[in-house]
Amino acid sequence: MALGLLPGNVLITRLEALVNWCRKNSLWPMPFATACCGIELMALGASRHDVARFGAEVFRFSPRQCDLMIVAGRVVMKMMPVLQRIWQQMHEPKWCISMGACASTGGVFDTYSVVQGIDRFIPVDIYVPGCPPRPEQLIQAILDLQEKIQREGTLLGREFDEPRRNMPPRALLENPGERPLPVQPF
Amino acid sequence: MLSTIQRLRENFALLEESQFRGQKRVVVPREKVFEVLKFLKESCGFDMLVDVTCVDYLTYPRRPPWGRFGLVYNLLSTETGERLIVRAYCDVDSASVPSVVPLWEAANWLEREVWDMFGIRFEGHPDLRRILLPEDFEDHPLRKDYPLQGKGERHNLPVITRAEG
């Protein structure tokens, strides 16, 4: 069909791109706020940094209504099963932002109880550096994620199967329970 | 009017009295902790227990002669504003002291924390469970022979991949 035959205010697109466009502009975050970063997450939603400009202001505390998990703050070994359970309760398609140094790598807390990066145990899409990141950085992360959704997302959610489904699980750096780690002086 | 330390000295056999930067400290035998603190609360007006904590002197340059773990009871009188630190020592094999929960409710969680972190049992505590760490944790992490990075407990968790989620 020739484009010239269409009336002036009609746009054509692929259905997939349209769905992705809808998805990316109505992200519903699930704030998994544990520590300091949670306060910056509150600042993101509050008056000055107003995340509503990017369509992601609908913070829902029920995982079943959300499609974006923002893990803000360090996750310790007692909390990790809770985080995994909440992640599993979220519906596909879903994305995860690891906010701050603690959630991404453990940060300054290289101690016995803090998980050294949540990506060892759940999948992560965007990492935000900073301790804690400024709200502007988080806005940038949401913009990056929107770009990623527009580029990669599919109607059928196929970005999650091939070839990632065949990827081997990530190897752990430390083998649990076998050898005690030497004490590293700072 | 006798000072608190003088009254304590009259009634109990104190192991040591000292003062540093204006803070008064007494060391009492482990078995006598409850009696001393009861006396301090009821007769000397120390009505608030500010803190209960412990220090592991395993690698300390000047180890105290009474034991490896030094308990710290931090007392305050809200009337006069006077502070007093009461110390008691115990060892690994005798790691238990009488609980002071009957005197101050505040001691309940503080003593649970000391049990969790140092493994010191408080005799007569109503509910001595771990408070900060998971129930199945085996070590007591603030002991000096426990490494900072732990013994791999922090990575002993299942992994969820994208496909499984």
Place this chain on the structure above:
Amino acid sequence: MPLYRADFAGNLAHDEPQEYLWTMNFGPQHPATHTTLRLVLKLEGERVVDAMPDIGYLHSGFEKLGEHLNYNQYVVVTDRMNYCSCVANNVAWHLAVEKLLGIEVPPRCQYLRVIVAELARIADHLVCNAAVGLDAGAFTFFMYAFNPREQIYEILEALCGARFTNSYTRVGGLMYDASPKAIELIREFVRKFPRALDDMERLLNRNRIFVDRTKGIGVLTKEEAINRGVTGPIARASGVTRDLRKDEPYLAYRDFDFDICCATGGDCYARYLVRMAEMRESLKIIHQAVENLPSGPVSVDVGLRVTLPEKPQVFGTIEGLIQHFEVIMWNRGFRTPLEEVYSAIEAPNGELGFYIVGDGSDRAYRARCRPPSFIHFALFPHLIRGHRLSDVVAVLGSLNIIAAELDR
């Protein structure tokens, strides 16, 4: 633990109450906990029969880390302890270290520390009251409270470059002196904040819904408060007239004219009012401090070998370079006495104390923190028994539990 089901119509058979008890899990991921803590509530219909707190969901080993970082490095970790009022923790930590070393900071540093500590108190009380308002359904109040908070962040950013986790203090001084721009921002804040506070008070103080939801809820008596070791605004709302700023004046608090705010109600509403009133008093202190700010250095003399010399001296003179290396080299640094010291300040949440054991090196042998949130959360089952389920969030908000400080 067995799960008891309630009757759908809500008819309670009083002869066998066990059958009608619910066990409800609250947290650790729940919007109204604000932080990560878990409560197991036993309910009889809407009424809370008992509550069992379960904490440790954010236990990150602060005290163990304190034994491996030196006195200046650890200040970064204290920021993350009570993250609503980071600078107050910095001040508390370094006051304890300076007490151990036996040094006193210069007057300008004392005044600046007072200013930042009081700014932190205002920020903390704003968050706490905003959270209480939010949980009681007053979302507008939350927006009103977060705006002045951003102004405080701007001041702190002008002072030390970080907007939120500041790490502003150093052993024997401060990271930087205050710039004229920061002083001007503080003056502007002192001018503008009373109006914002008036607006907030007009919004909530006589709001029927808010008063109904907080008055008479979670009453704590004076004797209970003392026996349970409660300090800070919560104790003062119960009639304990104790404030470390007056009772054991540290820094320059002796120079300022301010009042201790107390109430006798002991309920959530009294705690809200005490926090509102304390913000005005803090503003008075900031106003006096910024107008009478002494001149002079912000750090102690470099001869004491605890602070770094000025950068032009380090780059330009051999003495400055030697002094710099004397402090930062791993086998030099400063020496601490083999002693133990407890030092506390009146943090926004209550008495925040540090018990430090020095072992001669520049690292603490034991860095115990006496966290007010930990002591206050132990109160919770006592306060909530007999109230309704909807009061749980009001009581929890008014206690101002910060999980990072609760679990450390």
